[in-house]
Amino acid sequence: MSKQLTCLKTTWNGREAFTLRNDLVQLVTLTGGGHIAEFQFLPGTQLPVLNPLWVPPWNSIEPYLYQAEKHSAEYGPINEGKLLSGIAGHNICLDYFGPPSEEEAAQGLSTHGEAPSAKWEKTGLHESAHKLSLKLEVDLPVAGLHFIREIHLRRGESVAYFRETVVNQNKADHFFHWTQHVTLSPPFLGPDISRVDLPGTRGRTHPGAYGDKDLLEPDRAFYWPFAAARGGESADLSLPFLKPGRGFVATVLLNPRRELEYVSAFNAPHGLLFGYIFRRVDFPWVAIWEENQARNAPPWNGRCQTRGLEFSSTPFPVTRRQAFATSPLLSATTFSTVPAKGRVTVGYLAFLAGVSTKLDMLRDIQVEKDVIHLQGSGRNTSSQLVASGLADLDWPTM
Numbered sequence: 001m002s003k004q005l006t007c008l009k010t011t012w013n014g015r016e017a018f019t020l021r022n023d024l025v026q027l028v029t030l031t032g033g034g035h036i037a038e039f040q041f042l043p044g045t046q047l048p049v050l051n052p053l054w055v056p057p058w059n060s061i062e063p064y065l066y067q068a069e070k071h072s073a074e075y076g077p078i079n080e081g082k083l084l085s086g087i088a089g090h091n092i093c094l095d096y097f098g099p100p101s102e103e104e105a106a107q108g109l110s111t112h113g114e115a116p117s118a119k120w121e122k123t124g125l126h127e128s129a130h131k132l133s134l135k136l137e138v139d140l141p142v143a144g145l146h147f148i149r150e151i152h153l154r155r156g157e158s159v160a161y162f163r164e165t166v167v168n169q170n171k172a173d174h175f176f177h178w179t180q181h182v183t184l185s186p187p188f189l190g191p192d193i194s195r196v197d198l199p200g201t202r203g204r205t206h207p208g209a210y211g212d213k214d215l216l217e218p219d220r221a222f223y224w225p226f227a228a229a230r231g232g233e234s235a236d237l238s239l240p241f242l243k244p245g246r247g248f249v250a251t252v253l254l255n256p257r258r259e260l261e262y263v264s265a266f267n268a269p270h271g272l273l274f275g276y277i278f279r280r281v282d283f284p285w286v287a288i289w290e291e292n293q294a295r296n297a298p299p300w301n302g303r304c305q306t307r308g309l310e311f312s313s314t315p316f317p318v319t320r321r322q323a324f325a326t327s328p329l330l331s332a333t334t335f336s337t338v339p340a341k342g343r344v345t346v347g348y349l350a351f352l353a354g355v356s357t358k359l360d361m362l363r364d365i366q367v368e369k370d371v372i373h374l375q376g377s378g379r380n381t382s383s384q385l386v387a388s389g390l391a392d393l394d395w396p397t398m
């Protein structure tokens with residue numbers, strides 16, 4: 001195997017992890033909850049070395065070790081504290097997206113389902129001169145599901161490929177939520193230095209996620225990226241951290257004319273573009289969450305700035321009861337389905353690109369054979385990425 005492709009069992013901030021590297025990038029995934037904690041260029045590549053993903057300011061633990069009587073003062077009660085004790089970067093929400101009900105919390109469940117708080121196991125590692133693949137798996141006994149994630153890196157590419165499979169161990173069809181909870185933060189994301197882009201259409205603000213600290217008017221329809229803000233103003237949701245002390249949750253329906261969708265974020269000073277590409281049939285929604293020093297309870301303590309770009313099969317992070325009571329929304333489906341004793345597989349990718357610092361906004365992303373085309377809005381701001389693993393994802397082209 002080429003020394004340029006490695007997967008090592010490591011630690012990250014005291015947590016058990018696996019670090020995958022090729023000659024360009026490094027990706028760190030945690031076994032506690034399966035969170036993707038880092039994805040960045042390597043030093044010496046002459047490309048910007050900056051991790052876009054959120055690293056919470058509190059000391060984290062393995063979430064499966066959370067005990068309410070011991071940890072609630074530091075991380076909050078079990079309904080959210082179990083997740084928050086171990087959260088980082090990109091986490092999976094499965095089999096529900098949002099908080100548990102009171103009854104579910106009493107049974108030990110936390111926000112976003114079992115998967116992001118459980119212990120994942122390595123079940124496979126494939127290494128060759130040109131490709132590296134790590135397989136992680138986790139059982140979700142309450143949901144009766146088994147989850148498999150494969151992460152692939154290829155030599156000479158700043159792309160990470162993901163294949164995920166949900167296996168239904170029940171004798172009945174299972175309706176569930178499947179959300180990639182991608183969360184970004186400073187120093188990559190910041191006011192006046194960055195923006196987010198996605199092919200959004202109609203959207204709706206949350207009925208009241210932040211109460212009197214909500215940046216946006218609750219339960220309002222809008223067209224991406226402009227939403228009604230409190231006080232009669234309009235907020236451009238492509239710009240992060242507009243008002244300290246505020247937060248919001250909103251959802252955006254992605255363009256139904258596309259087969260492949262994307263979310264991206266750009267840091268202008270570093271000329272660094274980060275994003276994900278995925279099939280609309282798998283994830284038609286993007287839930288946008290922003291915490292801008294609004295939450296004062298532990299572990300937030302009024303010090304967090306973070307933006308979630310959560311591509312999902314469901315629009316809002318609410319209880320399971322609320323989610324199914326309001327389905328469908330904007331004439332679009334709001335859940336995933338896996339048949340009795342069956343399985344469902346999805347594929348998506350994450351990418352990093354060093355681009356022109358003059359990129360004002362990303363106009364489009366197109367995929368063709370083994371190339372990702374990044375189309376900027378200005379002259380000489382478009383670029384390409386080699387992505388030879390696209391064929392493995394069995395995608396259509398845009």
